[in-house]
Amino acid sequence: MDGPSDHDDFADRLQRHGVTLTHQRLEIAAVLFRTMEHLSADQILARVNARNAQVSKATVYNTLKLFLEKGLLREVIVDPDRVFYDPNVxxxxxxxxxxxxxxxxxxxxxxxxxxxxxxxxxxxxxxxxxxxxxxxxxxx
Amino acid sequence: MDGPSDHDDFADRLQRHGVTLTHQRLEIAAVLFRTMEHLSADQILARVNARNAQVSKATVYNTLKLFLEKGLLREVIVDPDRVFYDPNVxxxxxxxxxxxxxxxxxxxxxxxxxxxxxxxxxxxxxxxxxxxxxxxxxxx
DNA sequence: ATGCAATATTAGACATGATCCAAATGCGCG
DNA sequence: CGCGCATTTGGATCATGTCTAATATTGCAT
Structure with missing residues (x-):
């Protein structure tokens, strides 16, 4: 279904926005941009680590903040308890x-x-x- | 400046919305409806207890929830960190x-x-x- | 008034999302 | 190859907000 080109697309997108590539950032980008769902930090963490834990909570938060600054994401504030991240900017x-x-x-x-x-x-x-x-x- | 009739107005308003009166609820209502500002729970707690601590944190949260149910307040969700309460419904x-x-x-x-x-x-x-x-x- | 049941208040423990920190890792580039 | 800076990390920490079990207050019936 999803060839290796998906990852390449995400890599391109990150780089075009001035984000230096790392394994973790690509994983997080994949989770966000593959489905285009509105996910919370917790959900993103869970999905990234669905198989074996590889990315830490701190990195997820760091990365989301970075993606926000670079205009790769939007925050959606509708729930008092958590922020949703919207891959559609x-x-x-x-x-x-x-x-x-x-x-x-x-x-x-x-x-x-x-x-x-x-x-x-x-x-x-x-x-x-x-x-x-x-x-x-x-x-x- | 503000006569004792202010408090009576607030009392009326609470009762008209089916809220049974208590000292604490009146204090909280006074803080909210006197200035009509958008305040967070913390700010409300601080203002109510500006002189000497009289109302507990739990009561502030209980009361805000009650006021919401009774349509005396609206929540405003714009800040990821805290909810603002809007006395203008x-x-x-x-x-x-x-x-x-x-x-x-x-x-x-x-x-x-x-x-x-x-x-x-x-x-x-x-x-x-x-x-x-x-x-x-x-x-x- | 008096007693009683229902309702409200409270302190402090708890839950949760998010941030901070200092140490360890990894990467780019000479 | 190795140096230095950026990145990652676990765990401690923080801030809002919720819960609980005990106490206080209230309204109401008598």
Missing amino acids: APHHHLYDVTTGHLTDIPAEAITLARLPQLPDGMVVEGVDIVIRTRPLNPP | APHHHLYDVTTGHLTDIPAEAITLARLPQLPDGMVVEGVDIVIRTRPLNPP
Whole structure:
């Protein structure tokens, strides 16, 4: 299914973003960019070490921070308990299932902001995060 | 400055929302509803106990959870480290200063969603949270 | 008023996610 | 080949937030 070229793609992507390659970073990149799911640090750690433990917790956190700085990832803050990392850095928004904690993307075009509010002086927009919190219809 | 009627207002508000009154709950309500700021649990604890410690950490958390259930407060999840509690439960959105961590309200009318995306079957919208992350213009 | 059951409060132990640190490892490059 | 800097690591540490079992308070019926 996934040939060796997957890894090469990830390696390219890291390098293009100025990240020097290491075995661990490639593993983490593979977990994130293969499925494009929204994962927490814990989940990433678990997946990387699914077979035998090879990457430490500290490295996962270091690497995620690095990837964030280099613009390879976005943080998604919707759960008070943990941060999700979003491998999709294109502008888009999120559907958040409150009951299951599952996150789904909403294409940026699916929502239009009619107008933006006035910003305080000297401030610029870093990003607009829209989260639509959903739950099953039935019992509250 | 603030007469004793403030406290009575808060008491009324709690009771109208089905919250039985206690000394501690009134203190917490006073802190939240007097300034209408966005505060974290820690900040609320600190303010309530500004003079002498009277309310425990556990009670602050219990009370905040209760106020949430009763619709007296909203949670604002923008900071990975802590939850902010918003005494303004009317529909509105937020400006979040990434550098200082300061939260400001945006009136709901200041933003219009042109259209909402299709929701999965049987799911309903619980709320729409829009956060505009801002930072000073100058150096990144 | 008085007693009693239900509700609220509390201190401190605990759980969890995330960070820090100092030591060890590995890598690039002369 | 080896030096130096970047990276990784285990474990300690931290901060929020939750839990528990004991105590205090409250409302209510009598």
